Amino acid sequence: xxxxxxxxxxxxxxxxxxxxxxxxxxxxxxxxxxxxxxxxxxxxxxxxxxxxxxxxxxxxxxxxxxxxxxxxxxxxxxxxxxxxxxxxxxxxxxxxxxxxxxxxxxxxxxxxxxxxxxxxxxxxxxxxxxxxxxxxxxxxxxxxxxxxxxxxxxxxxxxxxxxxxxxxxxxxxxxxxxxxxxxxxxxxxxxxxxxxxxxxxxxxxxxxxxxxxxxxxxxxxxxxxxxxxxxxxxxxxxxxxxxxxxxxxxxxxxxxxxxxxxxxxxxxxxxxxxxxxxxxxxxxxxxxxxxxxxxxxxxxxxxxxxxxxxxxxxxxxxxxxxxxxxxxxxxxxxxxxxxxxxxxxxxxxxxxxxxxxxxxxxxxxxxxxxxxxxxxxxxxxxxxxxxxxxxxxxxxx
Numbered sequence: 001x002x003x004x005x006x007x008x009x010x011x012x013x014x015x016x017x018x019x020x021x022x023x024x025x026x027x028x029x030x031x032x033x034x035x036x037x038x039x040x041x042x043x044x045x046x047x048x049x050x051x052x053x054x055x056x057x058x059x060x061x062x063x064x065x066x067x068x069x070x071x072x073x074x075x076x077x078x079x080x081x082x083x084x085x086x087x088x089x090x091x092x093x094x095x096x097x098x099x100x101x102x103x104x105x106x107x108x109x110x111x112x113x114x115x116x117x118x119x120x121x122x123x124x125x126x127x128x129x130x131x132x133x134x135x136x137x138x139x140x141x142x143x144x145x146x147x148x149x150x151x152x153x154x155x156x157x158x159x160x161x162x163x164x165x166x167x168x169x170x171x172x173x174x175x176x177x178x179x180x181x182x183x184x185x186x187x188x189x190x191x192x193x194x195x196x197x198x199x200x201x202x203x204x205x206x207x208x209x210x211x212x213x214x215x216x217x218x219x220x221x222x223x224x225x226x227x228x229x230x231x232x233x234x235x236x237x238x239x240x241x242x243x244x245x246x247x248x249x250x251x252x253x254x255x256x257x258x259x260x261x262x263x264x265x266x267x268x269x270x271x272x273x274x275x276x277x278x279x280x281x282x283x284x285x286x287x288x289x290x291x292x293x294x295x296x297x298x299x300x301x302x303x304x305x306x307x308x309x310x311x312x313x314x315x316x317x318x319x320x321x322x323x324x325x326x327x328x329x330x331x332x333x334x335x336x337x338x339x340x341x342x343x344x345x346x347x348x349x350x351x352x353x354x355x356x357x358x359x360x361x362x363x364x365x366x367x368x369x370x371x372x373x374x375x376x377x378x379x380x381x382x383x384x385x386x387x388x389x390x391x392x393x394x395x396x397x
Contacts, residue, residue, distance in 0.1 A: 065094030261300035
């Protein structure tokens with residue numbers, strides 16, 4: 001079978017609409033662009049131009065300023081006001097510059113060419129407008145994708161919230177029954193049974209903690225978290241942390257060093273939220289630290305009425321390229337199903353939200369296989385709606 005020869009230049013042609021009542025102008029432009037990859041459409045007045053635009057949707061328009069019937073300005077306005085059309089670059093042409101130049105650009109034209117037109121200038125301006133069209137198209141596509149992602153994120157958040165609420169009630173019942181069995185209220189248990197109940201309890205508490213983190217995150221995003229500021233000693237916070245995380249640390253033979261660099265440091269803030277912030281960071285450090293290692297948890301007063309908390313470990317550390325993402329919701333450096341450490345990747349995201357609520361700042365410095373240092377800076381006296389300006393040489397995540 002005989003194949004027709006196809007000129008590659010005729011494939012994927014750019015549609016160019018020339019709107020000019022002067023046939024000589026249209027012929028000259030068509031001649032100059034004959035070797036270019038354009039499919040050229042012609043219109044002799046504004047009315048026919050608008051019909052062609054709606055029917056064929058050109059990629060670019062050369063529009064004469066002075067047209068019979070409706071002029072180029074009105075044609076330009078109608079095209080710009082048509083919400084069913086994509087962005088089409090419009091180059092307006094006229095010999096009445098500079099007055100026409102200013103009017104054309106103000107009424108929606110993207111470029112202006114003073115007549116008579118030079119072929120090289122025309123080609124350059126057409127290429128520039130096609131680059132503009134490409135940039136605008138890519139920007140609009142990104143905007144659509146971002147909007148879709150926001151919608152999906154909202155759907156996911158609502159789903160997670162509903163599931164979390166539904167899981168919490170039966171889980172609390174399970175934990176309640178483990179307490180009954182543990183206390184021997186339904187009969188004395190032997191040692192293996194007590195061990196299994198202990199493991200069930202620990203696994204249930206871990207799951208409940210994840211659910212509470214999700215619900216806390218949802219409440220923050222919906223503005224449901226209320227700040228209850230009070231004056232308290234940092235020593236009390238450290239005592240709380242020691243009681244809660246020491247048993248977990250002992251399982252890996254990790255030593256926790258609590259250091260108050262200034263005695264009797266007091267902080268006016270939300271005690272429960274401060275405890276939650278530090279607990280999440282310390283728990284994270286324990287999770288990613290090596291066995292037989294040391295974690296330093298310290299606090300000190302800084303100038304400008306600031307309190308600095310520092311949690312320093314010598315664990316696996318974080319790649320520099322990933323530091324910018326560690327506070328993102330559901331992000332995990334290792335997201336494979338075979339990863340060594342569990343979790344949803346929400347702990348540090350929750351920390352960042354809570355620190356922001358308390359007008360503070362969180363920073364991290366980390367190197368792979370050498371450990372991480374987290375710093376939380378909080379104003380010594382909490383003032384609602386007055387974020388504290390904090391500067392530091394430590395890398396900010």
